[in-house]
Amino acid sequence: MQVTVLSGAGISAESGVPTFRDAETGLWAKVDPYEISSSDGWKANPEKVWAWYLWRHYMMGSVRPNNGHLAVADWQDYADVHVVTQNVDNLHERAGSKNVYHLHGSLFEFRCDYCQSAYDGELPAMPEPVETVDPPQCPCGGLIRPNVVWFGEALPEDAWQRSVSAVTGADIVIVVGTSSIVYPAAGLPELALANGTAVVEVNPEPTPLSEAATAVVRESAATALPGLLQRLPTLLG
Template sequence: MRITVLSGAGISAESGVPTFRDDATGLWAKYDPYELSSTDGWQTHPERVWAWYLWRHHLVATVEPNNGHRAVAAWQDYADVAVITQNVDDLHERAGSKPVHHLHGSLSEFWCDTCGARYHAPLPDMPEPELEKMPPSCECGGLIRPGIVWFGEQLPDGPWRAAVEAVATADVLVVVGTSGIVYPAAGLPEVALARGTIVVEVNPQPTPLSENATLTIRESATTALPTLLLQLPALLEN
């Protein structure tokens, strides 16, 4: 059996990683999310954007994979499993999943905004949020930026191609913790359904996918995923 998992912010929220909207509270509440996660915002206020992502980098480092992440990793003992994620954390990898295709980049990667050189030096920790922190400079004079896909940027070609292939070859697509409104990732379940692939949605809240999914489970990832694998053979037989 080939299983492809498409994960979104909901699964990481159960580990304590705030969604973007939840994170934009307190110190950051007055800032437009576009200003903090766009090429325009970076060019105008790189020190503000860098501080925002250093804070998120710290948050991700302090949490652990949950039972949902661990369940997906455990499925690898019984099936061919690929993970596509819209999340920028490394919780799937830390749980043991591979391969993991990051459609929106990763908080673990950094590079120069001018020459593209990778940046591997240790980052300063930010246990408390700060409004401004000047990013490091590259040898070429450019600024080091987070490896995140911002508004105004294309998805990375390699992960996107791998995601399309993983969906095309899946017997079952499990869509967990995603709102289903962010394209082009939200189009992957539509492609799977058009091919006749079984699509299972795991989300406590209704989404645009809900009415078309083969099976919708109104539970959290940590509740649903540890037992979901047992239900899949019956779905495939039907």
Template sequence: MVNVQVTVLSGAGISAESGVPTFRDVETGLWAKVDPYEISSTEGWQRHPEKVWAWYLWRHYMMKAVAPNDGHRAVAAWQDYAEVHVVTQNVDDLHERAGSQRVHHLHGSLFEFRCARCDAAYDGDLPAMPEPVETVNPPRCACGGMIRPNVVWFGEALPSEAWDRSVEAVANADVAIVVGTSAVVYPAAGLPEMALANGVPVIEVNPEATALSASATLSLRETAATALPTLLQRLPALLG
């Protein structure tokens, strides 16, 4: 597989196998009855930043308590045999912690923070959060603005650099592997379609059928942790 580029498009399913609740799961009683829009939108941030900050700060610390699974580790191991790019909708750092070197975060990262006013990166101290709480006041930037998580909220544009690199990774791929995503959230869902339009084989790995299943070159009804450790070796036979 030398001189082959593999582009992996990953979603919540691969992280769920590490014990990370998917966005739509009920994650704690404190937020069980809260509309996700209220804690993941610019409007929600403007109305009650202390509640939004508490939600994301808790998720930041929760992610530190989980580890990459066999799916993440397999993708990182592929780098010994191919040029691998990971385009992810996930805001965790499990791909990086597994060892993947080229990771493009379409929806931002829970491990990056910036000022909501001047957009400056923030690397100051974060308050400890051993247990979830309902409200926490966000830190302040030197300009006086509130510090927010560097994630993409409803109604916000994707980060242009990550998007451009993702499009390039798909355009240059010899094979695209779509893992653990429902393939309904655009514009990310358009990347597998772009690959197919360019004649790039698209392998879907998902235990459930998705919007992509009918058009994918091949759909494997397996979990990421089960399928990915042997997938690279199986590709020649799978693709005929």
């Protein structure tokens, strides 16, 4: 059996990762999301954008996978599991999941904004958040940026194609912790339903997907995912 999990910010929020819509604390409490998550913002003030992402990169070191991440990894003992995530953290990988496709990039990958070459050099230490940090420079002269998808940028083609294949090849699709409003990712459950594949939504709150989903579990990821595979026959009738 192939199980494809589509995960969003909700699953990581239970590990203490602030979601994009949460108010940040301290230095970043009044940051305009567009200012630090767009190509325009990067061009206007790369030092500020780099500082924000570098802090989030280091902040993740104190965050641990929760029971939701661990449950998905455990399913690999019983099924062919693929994870399509909108999250830029690495909690699925740290929990042990092998097939993880990052639709919106990763806080743990970096590249040149000019020649697009991957960057694996040293990063400056950041024990506390600061307002600005000079980004490293590529040998070509370009600046090193986080390999994440900003507003208006296209999704990484390889991750998108792998995600579509994971959805079209699935026997069941489980959508967990996502608002189901950000496209094109939100179109993947619709693709599964159009193919006749069962879609189970795991979310404490209703979303635009709820009415169309084959089954809905109104619980958090950490509560619902452990034991969910065993509950599927009942959920799907």
